[in-house]
Amino acid sequence: MVKVLIVDDELLVRTTVKLLLDWERNGYHICGEAKDGIDALFMVKECNPDIVLTDVKMPRMGGIELMNTLKVQYPHIKVIILSNYDDYDYVRSALKDGVVDYILKHNLHASTMLDTLIRAKEQLANKTNTFRSLDxxxxxxxxxxxxxxxxxxxxxxxxxxxxxxxxxxxxxxxxxxxxxxxxxxxxxxxxxxxxxxxxxxxxxxxxxxxxxxxxxxxxxxxxxxxxxxxxxxxxxxxxxxxxxxxxxxxxxxxxxxxxxxxxxxxxxxxxxxxxxxxxxxxxxxxxxxxxxxxxxxxxxxxxxxESSPPHMTNSFKGVSLEMEKSLIAMIHLKDSEKTMMLLNQVFQTIIQTSLDIYSSQMIFNDLISIVNRVCKELQVEIAKVYNNRPPAEAIQTFESIDEARQWFHLVFERLYEALSEKGEKYESLHVNNAILYIDKQYSEDITLESVAQYLKISKVYLSKIFKAHVGVGFMEYLTEMKLKKVSVLLKEGSQDLREIAISSGFHNYPYFFKVFKKRYGVTPKQYIEGQDYRSDEP
CATH class of the missing domain: 3.30.70.270 (Reverse transcriptase/Diguanylate cyclase domain)
Incomplete structure (x- = not known):
């Protein structure tokens, strides 16, 4: 016996359908009736019908929505639509989605209904892979x-x-x-x-x-x-x-x-x-x-x-001017340790002030601008520093502050690698190692003897090969390099003059004052104020 569920919001229509023919004699059993799509879905669970005969326009859930739901949850069930003339176009589109047929309510005759039921029954019989489980x-x-x-x-x-x-x-x-x-x-x-x-x-x-x-x-x-x-x-x-x-x-x-x-x-x-x-x-x-x-x-x-509404700071200040100057100065000084320390301070500020991702991206863009500027000034290949990936694309993928910090650390590490590779190389390994030692230890009280001891060679031999390869004497090179560090720190302007002298390796202030004026033709104070000085400044 094929089970049929009748769905219509009008009691008269449901009664008319039930009295239309001798259902049991023709092999059909009316297992239930419902007044809308919602009730119908509950009835489907209870009586498990083979065919659903439904109206189109009903409260809460109409026939088309019911049909679509049945198609998903109970694809084995065949649907027959009851329709008025003004529903025809609406229903016609539904027929493309597996509805057996539609019957016009004004043409609701026993023969029409029976013919439609027979077609539905045939489709049920021909479906070899009938399944009643959910899709x-x-x-x-x-x-x-x-x-x-x-x-x-x-x-x-x-x-x-x-x-x-x-x-x-x-x-x-x-x-x-x-x-x-x-x-x-x-x-x-x-x-x-x-x-x-x-x-x-x-x-x-x-x-x-x-x-x-x-x-x-x-x-x-x-x-x-x-x-x-x-x-x-x-x-x-x-x-x-x-x-x-x-x-x-x-x-x-x-x-x-x-x-x-x-x-x-x-x-x-x-x-x-x-x-x-x-x-x-x-x-x-x-x-x-x-x-x-x-x-x-x-x-x-x-x-x-959280127990209270979250608060993220929205600020568009970016990297401060002082921090920007300090970072540029440390890169020019090739002081990787202080550069990374400053970089960490930038990220610590983001965390302490709870900056949101958009405000943080302002800071990231400023850091990228600093790297780009330094690369141009020092003639470093920018693509190599960013590992051939556009930085603007990279910062859009950051999901956490740790991701951003790690990425910028790698960028600055590659920048220092590029600066190291760019440095002038000499044929003598001892000379190259001496220059690397001076670059790292320039703030200490370096002498020809201390460098020779580090290299495990005599100071006489070091002095000889240094001048032969570099073109100037050891002390002249050391003093010039220290003065270059001083000029960078003076432009940064974050320290007083005595601190700059000491951090650049001049532990005797009068001596520093003397060699500086001799080199640039002006006092350090005049240099800061932008007075004229010799144009062969680094």
Whole structure:
């Protein structure tokens, strides 16, 4: 016996259909009736019909939406549409999606109905691969869309309860927790993937989490946009907040472990405040979404949970002028240790002031400008410093402050490597090593004898080979190099004159004053004030 479900919001129509023919005698059994699509879906679960005979226009859920839902959840069920004249164009498009036929209500005769039922019965008999289980892929898509609509506040409470039941989502209507999940490195992982591959990647994430939530018998998941997904969990029974939090963390740990194991990805979570009623979860979602911006400072693979609204500083000041001068000076001095120390100070400022990612990018752009400027001044190949990757592209991929710091450290390390390779090389290994030693130790009280001892050669031999290869004597070279360091620090202007002299290796101030004026023709103070000095300055 073929089971038939009748769906129409008019009792008269339902009664007319039931009295239209002798159903049992013709091999059909009316297993139930419903007044709209929502009721129909509940009836489908109870009586498991083979054919659904439905009206088009009904309250809550119409015939077309019912048909689309049945197609996903119960693809074996055949649908026959009851239609008025003004529904014809609407229904005709639905026929392309597997509806057996439509019957005009004004032409509702026994012969017409029986002919249509026979065609539906034949289609049932001819379908060799009949299946009554859910099409999981499409069901997942329906659940995803419903959860998105739920976050947007599109449903009333009674509608939510009905749709939760229809979609078999285990979620209570009270005490809802909204959790945003961000896939770490999502953009980099999908940069070279096709749209189909990205879609499969997203589906795999949803499917893994769906299985966990199903096992927990609590929760829903949806893909919001790009790297972000949203989880919903409910707490039906009134227990302590710490118990609820503990249960949530256990579920999140399961999700993290499973995604790492099966997809080799890490994820970060932002937990919003609990909503007392499911219709109010939009506020909790917005809180969690804004809170997720803290991932930039807290780092990847983290869980963000706060008791008060998050606050991220929005500032567009960039790198200070003093810091810019200091960085440029240290690079010119080839002082890599102090350069990295200053760079770390920049990032520490970002963390201490809780700058958001947009304000931080202003600072990153300033750092890039500093590197570009120095590369031009010192004639260093810029592409090599950035490892042949456009820096503007790189900074757009930073998801955390640690990522940004590591990237800039590598940039400055490559800059120093390029400066080291660019330095003049002589045929004598001893001379090259002597110059490297002077570059690193110039602030100390260096002498010809101390350098010779470091190289384990005699000072007489060092003096001879140094002048032969470099063209000037050892002390003359050392003094000139120290004066170049002084000129850089004077331009930076962050230290007083005596500090500059000492840090550049001049521990005797009167001697420093004397050699400086002899070299540049002006006093250090006049040099700072921009007075004329000899043009052969470095």
């Amino acid at each position: 999981q892929n499409n069901l997942l898509a329906l659940r995803n869309k419903f959860t998105l609509d739920l976050l947007s506040g599109l449903y009333r409470e009674e509608e939510i309860e009905q749709r939760l039941a229809v979609l078999d989502i285990q979620l209570d209507l009270k005490n809802i927790c909204v959790i945003i999940m961000s896939v770490d490195g999502y953009k980099q992982k999908n940069a070279e993937r096709s749209m189909k591959e990205i879609s499969l990647f997203n589906f795999a994430i949803l499917n893994i989490i769906e299985e966990i939530l199903k096992d927990e018998d609590n929760g829903a998941i949806c893909h919001v946009a790009t790297e972000q997904f949203v989880l919903l969990r409910s707490f039906k029974y009134a227990v302590s907040s710490s118990t609820n939090e503990q249960g949530t963390m256990q579920v999140l740990d399961r999700i993290r472990l499973s995604l790492k194991r099966f997809l080799n990805i890490t994820v970060s979570f932002s937990i919003g405040p609990n909503s007392r009623n499911i219709v109010d979860i939009k506020k909790s979602y917005e809180f969690a979404r804004v809170q997720m911006s803290q991932k930039f400072l807290k780092g990847k693979n983290t869980v963000i949970k």
